[in-house]
Amino acid sequence: MKVLLILTGFADEISSKLEEQLEILTSEGISHLELRGVYGKNVLELSDDELSLLKVTLESKGIKVSSIGSPIGKYPVQEPFGPELERVKRALSIAKHLEAPYIRIFSYFIPDNEAPENYRDEVLSRMKQLSERAEQEQITLLLENESGVYGNTDERCLDILQHCSSSNLRLAFDPGNFVMNEIMPMCEAYPLLSSYLEYVHIKDADRQARMFVPAGEGDGEFTSFVKALKERGFSGYLSIEPHLHKAFPDHDGPERFRIAANALKRLLQQEGLAWS
Helix, strand or coil, rough: CCCEEEECCHHHHHHHHHHHHHHHHHHCCCCEEEEEEEECCEEHCCHHHHHHCCCCCHHHHCCCCEEECCHHHCCCCCCCCCCHHHHHHHHHHHHHHHHCCCCECCCCCCCCCCCCHHHHHHHHHHHHHHHHHHHCCCCCCEEEEECEECCHHEEEEEHHHHHHHHCCCCEEEEEHHHCCCCCHHHHHHHHHHHHHEEEECCEEEEECCCCCEEECCCCCCCCHHHHHHHHHHHCEEEEEEECCCCCCCCHHHHHHHHHHHHHHHHHHHCCCCCEC
């Protein structure tokens, strides 16, 4: 079964300057970026003029946008939902303008020391409405298993995905985040969620040290994960999200991104997998 892997990444971890982001991506042979921050702003805060300039610049460098790294759903669940609907409307517009097939979203922060189940109905209602908006625009939302939100466990991610039952809501599988939430990515999360997996955030974590590390150097079971992607014939994006500030405090953004990118490439090479 043919595997088509496309490398992308959160280039704002390289630098806040677009030119430096694109320079490092190009030097690493990476043809896409996951657009989260540029010009000192979050992607949803960009003006129409800034988006037009961004699109021209990306096209001139041959870089495409794999996903809009939005902050949708990265808010307390008690906050009003109306502004979120405006944000997803803006995100969908930006995705279409930049020809990005995906928008990354979250499933709302749960108050400290409260049971996530107490907010299940509200979260599921919101996620269903977001997925319906995406269906109308034929853009796919990617649910990330972020810490502190309702869907920070494999079972609650499954709960959201099953409830929404939408081909326009899929999973951005983040092994490092699962480790940070005491869930083993391959032994526990992957068997439960593999049918919804459509995008991968490349982040590993050291469970004991409580910090993110390069792929394959932590407890994220990356060797078996890459093998599983190969066996299923996974075709899609692998998005490098270094988060290596703690692991490499003396390195700058470009250096940390290169470390993360090279760690991923080594894992792919070990399995004889090519990428573009």
